[in-house]
Amino acid sequence: MSALHDPSAPTGPANDSQRSRRGEFFAQLADRRPDIALCKASLLAVRTAEEAAALHGITLAQHMILQMLDAVGPASQQALSDELRIDRSTMVRCIDALEKGGHVQRHRDSADRRAYSVHLTESGRTLLADADQEVPGVLKQTLAPLTDGERADLTRLLAKLVTGTAPGA
Structure with missing residues (x-):
C-alpha cells in the first residue's frame, strides 16, 4: 500500500468534506509552523522509503x-x-x-x-x-506535487538546513 493513498479509507461526501477541511487546516498550519510541515513531509518521505526498502527485505x-x-x-x-x-x-x-x-x-x-x-x-x-x-x-512519488524547479530548491534548502551550508559552498 502506498503511503500516499489508503484504499481502506472511507469515501463519500462527508469524508471528502472532512479531508478538504484537514487539507485547509494543514495548509494554514504550514504557513505558521514550518516545523510541523517539515515533520509531516518527513513522515511521508520515511513511510514511502520504508515501503521501498521492504521490497528488498x-x-x-x-x-x-x-x-x-x-x-x-x-x-x-x-x-x-x-x-x-x-x-x-x-x-x-x-x-x-x-x-x-x-x-x-x-x-x-x-x-x-x-x-x-x-x-x-x-x-x-x-x-x-x-x-x-x-x-x-520513491523520490518521484514523494515529491510529485512539486515542479522540477521546486524540487531543486527544496533539495538545496534541505541540504543547507542539515549541513549549515549550501551545497558546493
Whole structure:
C-alpha cells in the first residue's frame, strides 16, 4: 500500500468534506509552523522509503547503514548510530539482521580490541545496488506535487538546513 493513498479509507461526501477541511487546516498550519510541515513531509518521505526498502527485505535504517558503509568504509556501531541518528539498541538489531543475511560482517577493531567495526560484504553491496534502484521512484512519488524547479530548491534548502551550508559552498 502506498503511503500516499489508503484504499481502506472511507469515501463519500462527508469524508471528502472532512479531508478538504484537514487539507485547509494543514495548509494554514504550514504557513505558521514550518516545523510541523517539515515533520509531516518527513513522515511521508520515511513511510514511502520504508515501503521501498521492504521490497528488498530490509528496513530504511538498514538501507542507510549499507549506504554509509559503502560511502565511508568500515565503521563502529557507535559511529553508525551517532552519524545516522539511530538508537543504539535499534542499531544492534539492524546490524544483527544484516550480519545474519550475510550483508555485513563484524571484525575486531585493530585500534581498540574491545570494539568491533562493521564491514560491508559483496552481498551487502549487491543488496544496496538493488535497493538504490528504488530511490528515484520513491523520490518521484514523494515529491510529485512539486515542479522540477521546486524540487531543486527544496533539495538545496534541505541540504543547507542539515549541513549549515549550501551545497558546493
